[in-house]
Every structure is written in structure tokens, then in C-alpha cells.
Amino acid sequence: MTTSLFILPGWCLGRGPLQAVAATLGGTFIDLPGYGAAPFEDDFDRAAAALAASLPPGAQLAGWSLGAMLALAVAARAPHKVSRLLLIAGTASFVQRPGWPQAMPPAALADFTNAVLADTAAMLPRFVGGFNRGDARAKAVTAEILRLTSPLPPAAALASGLNWLRDVDLRHQAANVTAPTLLLHGAADPLMPLAAAEALTALIPDARLSVLDDCAHAPFLSSPDDFLALSYPFVCS
Secondary structure (H helix, E strand, O other): OOOOEEEEOOOOOOOHHHHHHHHHHOOEEOOOOOOOOOOOOOOHHHHHHHHHHHOOOOEEEEEEOHHHHHHHHHHHHOHHHEEEEEEEOOOOOOEOEOOEOOOEOHHHHHHHHHHHHHOHHHHHHHHHHHHOOOOOOHHHHHHHHHHHOOOOOOHHHHHHHHHHHHHOOOOOOHHHOOOOEEEEEEOOOOOOOHHHHHHHHHHOOOEEEEEEOOOOOOHHHHOHHHHHHHHHHHHHO
């Protein structure tokens, strides 16, 4: 069945790690601002507005990691544009805030940002290996992601995405999502903790959470059969 599914990749890695997902689900990629041929946009709100404007009414929207945050923002701000929302390793706030402890400390993100901007290529294996900690197939998934990663985007696009992770808080907007929403999350995700997905599920009116055991931040590669068994009926029914 043909679906109007659009997929937003995560920070830094581009389309590559999600190619098999897009092929199986019949999805079309929308690159993050500044990635590939996508115009650069530094402002998160403007990026969400531009993405919403580009979608046909009733589109299905999926996102991974930072892409999931942008997808959530679009679904909250333009409900008529999104008929179903698939959030892979998503959260409402990447960093800890008052009332939101299930996230990265801001100082840790600041240290990571400085290291990335100093030498992105050197940091990439550390970043990917770090978010696969706790995965039953950590070494294999890390190697596969590094093999599949798209060419690195410009430094400005990387810096902008890290600023979004630092600044964006979607907790109050989540209640505006009207689309049925499926959150798919690795039980061992160290980057977007499972507790964040549980809290986000409670904020979205029509949401359910499916947890993939023994998976970290890339469950679609760690446990592809289980991932597709959950996602395919949701977007292709």
C-alpha cells in the first residue's frame, strides 16, 4: 500500500541509517535544514513552520531523535497536516529542565558541542558508540551506522541542531497533537532515556509507546524485524 509517509532523520547522520526503514515503509525523506540540498535554517520555529507548509494535508510523519522532535513540533503546530505520527527515540526535551530530569545534563551537552565543533570526524565514532551503549548488538550496530552515515553536513547545520537540542522544550506543545501517535523506543537508550518517552506518551492525547527490549538509540537497526512488526501496521494500515 502506498502511503504519504515522510521521514526526518536524526542529527549528524543523515538518511543512511534509515534507508531500509524508508524502503520497507514506502517513506520519503525530508532532510534536516542544511543537510543535503535542504536550505539551511537556524531557527527551530521557522524550520517547523516551513516543514509544515511543505507537507500535503493528512501526511504521515516520522522522525528519529532530533528528527522526532521536529516531527512532534510540526504535528503540534499544524494538526491538519499530520494524520499519523511515528516518533523513533523521541523526547520533548533533550536536556534536563525543572520537572524534566529524564534527559542529558546541559553541561554534558555543552562539552559535547565543543568537542564536535572542534573535530566532528573524530567525534563521530564516539557519538555513535555512546548512544549504542547497553544495546545487545552495540558493536555491530555502531559499525553499521558508521558505514551507512551520509556525508557530514556543514558545521553550521551541526551547530544549529545542537542548539536546538539545548533550547527546544516541546512539553507544552505535545498536548496539541491530534494525530494517533506511536512512540518506538529502545529500552536501553542512553541518549533519549525510556523515562522521557514514557513521559512524552502521557503528554500526547492519542499516543502509545512500544518498547524494544535490548535496544538502544537505533532500534530499527538493532532489532529490525521487531521494529518493522510494530511500525508497518501503524503507517501502512
